[in-house]
Amino acid sequence: MTVVLFTCAGQRVDIVTAFRRAGATTVATDLSELAPALYAADHRELIPPVGDPTYIETVAALVRRYEASLVVPLTDLDHEVLAANRDAIPALVLLAGIDAIRRCADKWLAHCFFEEVGLPTPPTWLPDALPEDIPFPVLVKARRGFGSRGIYRASNRQELDYFLARVDAPSMVQQACAGEEFSIDVFCDLESRCLNAVPRTMIESKGGETIKGKTIKDRDLIEHGARVAEALGIVGPANVQCFREPDGRLPVTDVNPRFGGGFPLPTAAGSRYPELALELAAGGRPEPRLGEFEDGVVLTRYFGEMILHEVAGRLEVMPQDALTVEHPRGT
Ligand SMILES: Nc1ncnc2c1ncn2[C@@H]1O[C@H](COP(=O)(O)OP(=O)(O)O)[C@@H](O)[C@H]1O
Numbered sequence: 001m002t003v004v005l006f007t008c009a010g011q012r013v014d015i016v017t018a019f020r021r022a023g024a025t026t027v028a029t030d031l032s033e034l035a036p037a038l039y040a041a042d043h044r045e046l047i048p049p050v051g052d053p054t055y056i057e058t059v060a061a062l063v064r065r066y067e068a069s070l071v072v073p074l075t076d077l078d079h080e081v082l083a084a085n086r087d088a089i090p091a092l093v094l095l096a097g098i099d100a101i102r103r104c105a106d107k108w109l110a111h112c113f114f115e116e117v118g119l120p121t122p123p124t125w126l127p128d129a130l131p132e133d134i135p136f137p138v139l140v141k142a143r144r145g146f147g148s149r150g151i152y153r154a155s156n157r158q159e160l161d162y163f164l165a166r167v168d169a170p171s172m173v174q175q176a177c178a179g180e181e182f183s184i185d186v187f188c189d190l191e192s193r194c195l196n197a198v199p200r201t202m203i204e205s206k207g208g209e210t211i212k213g214k215t216i217k218d219r220d221l222i223e224h225g226a227r228v229a230e231a232l233g234i235v236g237p238a239n240v241q242c243f244r245e246p247d248g249r250l251p252v253t254d255v256n257p258r259f260g261g262g263f264p265l266p267t268a269a270g271s272r273y274p275e276l277a278l279e280l281a282a283g284g285r286p287e288p289r290l291g292e293f294e295d296g297v298v299l300t301r302y303f304g305e306m307i308l309h310e311v312a313g314r315l316e317v318m319p320q321d322a323l324t325v326e327h328p329r330g331t
């Protein structure tokens with residue numbers, strides 16, 4: 001059985017569970033014992049923060065101890081350190097190379113790259129090189145922002161100056177797109193060949209997380225997702241975000257080189273990304289199956305929880321039976 005080690009497992013119960021269903025033995029790691037995904041895995045391990053000098057050796061030691069053949073990072077937090085030190089980890093690290101990671105982490109670098117390779121990207125400027133005739137509305141966006149943080153919409157020069165004077169994170173100014181926003185969950189093999197791309201609509205999202213969305217079998221979006229992923233050199237999963245402008249262009253606004261927040265939707269639609277990841281770890285070379293997924297599958301989200309209690313000095317999942325509370329009936 002393939003053993004998969006997840007780093008920065010956090011709240012990604014959905015991903016750990018999907019790999020278990022795909023037949024993997026799962027080891028979840030996080031720095032906090034309250035990360036819910038730890039309790040969805042076969043084994044859990046607390047590890048130091050990403051910035052700790054022993055982070056990589058800790059991950060490598062766990063890979064050896066559990067004989068894991070695949071490492072899957074679940075947030076962006078450790079991408080750079082993992083991509084830069086993958087040779088020190090005796091397993092397949094399901095992550096793009098360091099150049100792709102740096103480009104995806106810095107929205108300005110991503111924009112420059114897309115311009116260079118001829119992929120559509122919204123007109124974007126650095127604050128000290130703004131043109132006289134900026135086409136408002138524009139967004140002030142933190143270059144290394146995430147979760148929709150550090151984004152401010154300006155309708156005129158006065159508003160733009162106001163935000164630029166107040167942001168402290170390195171930022172850029174980007175033309176606001178007018179059309180509908182889409183998110184494409186892609187998966188590439190070790191040579192960055194795109195194996196599938198599942199676009200979805202963003203019916204509702206909060207803080208960058210999809211709350212409601214629907215898979216859409218749209219040829220242009222599928223091919224666009226694949227083209228962007230292959231140009232960047234994605235390995236494993238990525239989430240490509242773009243708008244469809246009135247003229248049909250699909251400017252890319254954000255790429256996350258990991259499983260997207262909407263992961264349960266492409267999974268339910270038949271993406272089989274966990275199975276593909278396990279196949280790559282076993283040395284297989286799965287064939288691309290672009291567009292093979294179910295159209296019109298809808299995700300609608302709610303809060304979930306994990307109830308824990310202490311057993312012999314260690315937190316364990318509390319059995320559901322113990323949660324049954326007798327409610328007094330009638331008065
Ligand atoms: N150029 C743009 N035009 C219109 N809306 C945008 C643009 N860029 C970002 N947004 C909106 O802001 C949200 C977050 O921006 P994004 O670039 O995805 O950053 P992140 O997800 O890393 O915080 C997007 O999902 C989108 O709704």
Ligand SMILES: [Mg+2]
Binds near residue numbers: 148208241254
């Ligand atoms: Mg985004």
